[in-house]
Amino acid sequence: MSDYTLTASVRNDLGKGASRRLRRANEQVPAIIYGGEAAPQPIAVDKTSFYKALEEEAFFSSVITLKLDGKPLQVVVRDLQRHPYKPLVTHADFMRVDATHEITMRVPLHVVGQDESKAIKQNDGELHQLANEVEISCLPKDLPDYLEVNIAELEIGSTLHLSDLSVPAGVTIVELSYGEDHDQAIINITKSKVMSEEGEEADEGGAAQSPAADTAAEEGKDEEGDKE
Known part of the structure; x- marks a missing residue:
């Protein structure tokens, strides 16, 4: 503190x-x-x-x-x-605040371990932080400045919830006191989405030709064939 x-x-x-x-x-x-x-x-x-x-x-x-x-x-x-x-x-x-009574405060989450994460550095993983702070309850003397979340060992597809947080002695996470349904996700790692562009076929002059233009050209050929 x-x-x-x-x-x-x-x-x-x-x-x-x-x-x-x-x-x-x-x-x-x-x-x-x-x-x-x-x-x-x-x-x-x-x-x-x-x-x-x-x-x-x-x-x-x-x-x-x-x-x-x-x-x-x-x-x-x-x-x-x-x-x-x-x-x-x-x-x-x-x-x-009273030293003998618990207080409820919101404290920030600090994410660490990005530089050591194989999922991010080697496997194109993407980190998603779903919460920036957490509401806790404790005596004033036990109030932490923040809660740390280490993602170094997480794999792609992994999700951390409130129940996965490591909290100091004497500190409780308020949301978890409401039951398992309130054990919300705070961190996940997913595979990065890489946008791929499909090459377009160029016409004789080098300009790209759209599928609609191709269809129109084919129809024109058919009409000429019918006239013959």
Whole structure:
């Protein structure tokens, strides 16, 4: 689990106008914390460290230490609202986490082993990744940044399902708790489809002649024969 720390302050000036003024100052991002037994709390997150953290994939599947007016608080990112065309985050939602209670998060799948795969490198296999992330449940201390899928030994025609994933101790895949019918495919390897072009017969001048033209020519010959 990666380690991220953000600095924030309680936000008392509320409303759309206040949020716009905060964003216009370009130093903080309006946000809210909710969950647990405490009431939802509007906050403002320091922009520089927040934007830097957003560049890393692991940030979205990590427990974050939020220093709220100097007091540390454990949270996870639940939602981001972004500007429709500018590279700006207009609002962020954080959820409080309790070390003694499991949390449900979506974590990315990292596929490895492509360079060692005989199916791909030697037998014209084509990799199809059918899922990019998986929903898991675990205690905050057991939350992984991602789940790894090794395809080095897969053969053409092979399919991996959620039940084939190797997960760390204390981690469960939420979808599998609903029964075997929810054991969805996440990876498969198929034979590459190579498009072949059939050569066309050329006429005496070297130009290709279509089947329709051939048929018309044959009919013309038949008509001449009938006239004779």
